[in-house]
Amino acid sequence: MSTAVLFDGYGDPGELYPAEVPDPVAGPGQVVVWYTAIGVNPIDWKILSGEVREHVPVRLPGGCLGVEAAGVVVEVGAGVRRFRAGDRVIRHGRPGAFREYEAVAASQAADELTLCPDRFPDEQAAVLPVAAGTAYSALRRVGLRPGERLLVHGASGGVGLAVVRLALLLGAGEVVGTASPARHGLVRAAGATPVAYGEGLPRRLVEHAPFHASVDCAGGPESTGAAARFVTGAGRRVTIVPDPSARALGIPLLEHLPLELASTLDLIGTAPFELPVAARYPLERAGEALAHSRRGGVGGKLVLLPGG
Ligand SMILES: NC(=O)c1ccc[n+]([C@@H]2O[C@H](COP(=O)([O-])OP(=O)(O)OC[C@H]3O[C@@H](n4cnc5c(N)ncnc54)[C@H](OP(=O)(O)O)[C@@H]3O)[C@@H](O)[C@H]2O)c1
Incomplete structure (x- = not known):
């Protein structure tokens, strides 16, 4: 037993x-x-x-x-x-x-x-599977390319931190991640520039904008609205949280890729990842x-x- x-x-x-x-x-x-x-x-x-x-x-x-x-x-x-x-x-x-x-x-x-x-x-x-696997599929979905600037909502969460790490492995030029101020150290340690979510978010993001792509790991009208405003290419935004406000703005819910974890491990290879x-x-x-x-x-x- x-x-x-x-x-x-x-x-x-x-x-x-x-x-x-x-x-x-x-x-x-x-x-x-x-x-x-x-x-x-x-x-x-x-x-x-x-x-x-x-x-x-x-x-x-x-x-x-x-x-x-x-x-x-x-x-x-x-x-x-x-x-x-x-x-x-x-x-x-x-x-x-x-x-x-x-x-x-x-x-x-x-x-x-x-x-x-x-x-x-x-x-x-x-x-690894949920955090890094989801992050992998999301970054493939938005087609992140080397040198590009990425916006990550909910960057201090399990998936958000993995999105930051994998985006940098894919060669992102800059990653900006929203999080509560208490978690900014965590986001910074992962390699992203932290920005506090909540009232006034658009004002704080404008100095980093525009973004080439966004991954929303938080959901809700605030992050959806920021993705719609600061990421111009419609195919370059994705959310991992089912959300009516995202649907209304045409931001798709993530679909996972087959053999997602195996592909994620290939991407990580021997690079530092924790x-x-x-x-x-x-x-x-x-x-x-x-x-x-x-x-x-x-x-x-x-x-x-x-x-x-
Ligand atoms: N579609 C999919 O396939 C898929 C896959 C995995 C996860 N998910 C979903 O994605 C969400 C995140 O998963 P997770 O594992 O990363 O959860 P988690 O570790 O609990 O992290 C959630 C994060 O959201 C942040 N957050 C809360 N309110 C926010 C706001 N208004 N703006 C920005 N960030 C905010 C929190 O930041 P602070 O702690 O700094 O406040 C926290 O770091 C969950 O709803 C989960 O069910 C979906």
């Missing part, structure tokens, strides 16, 4: 409870992965609340959150050629990773597992981690540690 954090009905983080579940067995085309670190994201509490149930259905009772994790392959099912026992892997995609062990589809077509480059320690590997981990929780206390994420002001990524 091993531990999984489950929930039986939609609601608040208090719905989550640790349970002892049977150890999974690798079916044909699957591997069993032992997770050593699991990323926590806003999508977890959005799924739990039920607000995205049409797009991300979860079977209840006994639902499990968690869309990214790092771990080690401990069992290989029939027909699997891509992975061997002992491989370090990154798991990404559908919810279900808030657990110690999981049977995961191993094929490239399923796109749920990627070999972890040695250079990434477990915690860093666990938080996302700040703001807090760690034992797996059993996943509900507290979710409440932390939902409160906001995290300043980096949250990680669950099985057995921690």
Whole structure:
């Protein structure tokens, strides 16, 4: 038996409870992965609340959150050629990773597992898929080119910080990122020029404008309005937050690219790349981690540690 954090009905983080579940067995085309670190994201509490149930259905009772994790392959099912026992892997995609062990589809077509480059320690590997993967697709979507100036809304968040880092790897000339003043040091350390969001934002942005492209990781009329005003090329803006104000101004919601994490790892290569981990929780206390994420002001990524 091993531990999984489950929930039986939609609601608040208090719905989550640790349970002892049977150890999974690798079916044909699957591997069993032992997770050593699991990323926590806003999508977890959005799924739990039920607000995205049409797009991300979860079977209840006994639902499990968690869309990214790092771990080690401990069992290989029939027909699997891509992975061997002992491989370090990154798991990404559908919810279900808030657990110690999981049977995961191993094929490239399923796109749920990627070999972890040695250079990434477990915690860093666990938080790459959502933050860096989303950032990668967003920057491809807006077609960022070397020397260009990029506007990032919500630059102090997990995705925002990754957008800043990857934009600089793509050769951005300048990255300007909105964040609360308490997080400006974080944004600056990532390599961007921080600007406070809130009242007066257009006045503060005008001295950096115009921008060639923008990625909105915050949403809402303020950031949408700034993207529309300061980024002239319509195809060069994207938002990652579903938002009526963005839709009204023709700013598209991001569509992820196939094999996104593999492409992201190719882009990062051996370049320095680290996302700040703001807090760690034992797996059993996943509900507290979710409440932390939902409160906001995290300043980096949250990680669950099985057995921690
Ligand atoms: N479409 C997709 O595929 C996709 C993928 C990943 C994430 N998302 C969504 O994108 C959002 C961000 O994700 P995340 O993981 O980066 O979350 P996060 O780590 O919680 O970061 C959210 C950030 O938003 C900033 N923020 C809050 N209000 C703002 C405002 N009015 N203007 C500018 N920034 C503001 C916060 O800054 P301060 O802390 O400085 O206040 C915080 O850094 C979430 O809604 C998430 O669900 C969508």
